[in-house]
Amino acid sequence: MDEVFRAxxxxxxxxxxxxxxxxxxxxxxxxxxGLAMTRQAVTKHLGILEAANLVTTxxxxxxxxxxxxxxxxxxxxxxxxxxxxxxxxxxxxxLKRQLEKRDE
Amino acid sequence: MDEVFRAxxxxxxxxxxxxxxxxxxxxxxxxxxGLAMTRQAVTKHLGILEAANLVTTxxxxxxxxxxxxxxxxxxxxxxxxxxxxxxxxxxxxxLKRQLEKRDE
DNA sequence: TTGACATGCAACCATCTGGTTGCCTATTAT
DNA sequence: ATAATAGGCAACCAGATGGTTGCATGTCAA
Numbered sequence: 001m002d003e004v005f006r007a008x009x010x011x012x013x014x015x016x017x018x019x020x021x022x023x024x025x026x027x028x029x030x031x032x033x034g035l036a037m038t039r040q041a042v043t044k045h046l047g048i049l050e051a052a053n054l055v056t057t058x059x060x061x062x063x064x065x066x067x068x069x070x071x072x073x074x075x076x077x078x079x080x081x082x083x084x085x086x087x088x089x090x091x092x093x094x095l096k097r098q099l100e101k102r103d104e
Numbered sequence: 105m106d107e108v109f110r111a112x113x114x115x116x117x118x119x120x121x122x123x124x125x126x127x128x129x130x131x132x133x134x135x136x137x138g139l140a141m142t143r144q145a146v147t148k149h150l151g152i153l154e155a156a157n158l159v160t161t162x163x164x165x166x167x168x169x170x171x172x173x174x175x176x177x178x179x180x181x182x183x184x185x186x187x188x189x190x191x192x193x194x195x196x197x198x199l200k201r202q203l204e205k206r207d208e
Numbered sequence: 209t210t211g212a213c214a215t216g217c218a219a220c221c222a223t224c225t226g227g228t229t230g231c232c233t234a235t236t237a238t
Numbered sequence: 239a240t241a242a243t244a245g246g247c248a249a250c251c252a253g254a255t256g257g258t259t260g261c262a263t264g265t266c267a268a
Contacts, residue, residue: 002115005109005112005113005118006113008109008113009109009110009112009113011106014109014184017188021187021188068188070188070189073185073188074185074188074189076185077181077185077186077189080118080177081177081178081180081181081185082181083125084121084125084172084174084177084178085174085178085181
């Protein structure tokens with residue numbers, strides 16, 4: 001879980017996930033295209049995404065195909081984001097209450 | 105948006121958010137209780153959470169009260185997580201398809 | 209008013225991170 | 239066979255990060 005959050009904390013990596021979301025199964029070379037980064041930097045990012053189980057790879061000859069695995073993202077949504085959804089209005093009203101009693 | 109992801113990338117900070125979710129409006133001292141960290145470390149974490157707009161503070165005399173703001177978390181859910189929800193089954197079936205044509 | 213309490217500020221430190229360069233290996237096409 | 243292509247490995251580097259310690263400031267209570 002921590003690995004997923006960490007992996008998502010970098011904008012370059014989120015961009016890579018976006019690219020795979022747009023077109024799944026891209027090679028390393030394809031994923032490098034147009035990025036202001038070395039291939040090795042991209043390799044490292046993909047390694048981190050893979051370690052977080054957000055990307056799965058598949059060797060096909062000399063090419064390495066990358067596939068997005070959205071399950072961990074979904075889990076974060078379920079196990080983490082949703083927990084804070086319900087509290088939204090409650091929290092705001094409580095803050096309002098506190099602000100109002102500021103000058104007591 | 106990037107700041108929010110960054111802020112959430114640390115387990116200590118997520119724990120602080122959890123604490124505030126459990127009981128909103130805690131002072132710095134209260135938030136430090138039971139944590140294996142200096143007060144200053146906690147201060148820094150709270151500063152990062154505040155910069156990401158995940159926490160709002162309110163001075164009350166010599167105390168500083170901390171309030172959770174779940175809106176950015178909600179936004180991540182809306183703008184980011186949901187995008188990958190729909191693709192889940194699609195991606196899996198596509199991966200399956202690729203795996204099957206592996207030995208062509 | 210003076211001491212205790214809650215927090216703020218700044219310097220310092222080790223380690224992690226994102227990136228680079230240089231070279232090596234494996235596969236494909238001519 | 240050989241050259242070009244796709245990718246892997248390892249060392250190195252600057253700057254960010256998470257943490258510490260020491261001291262200063264502001265506020266409340268006796």
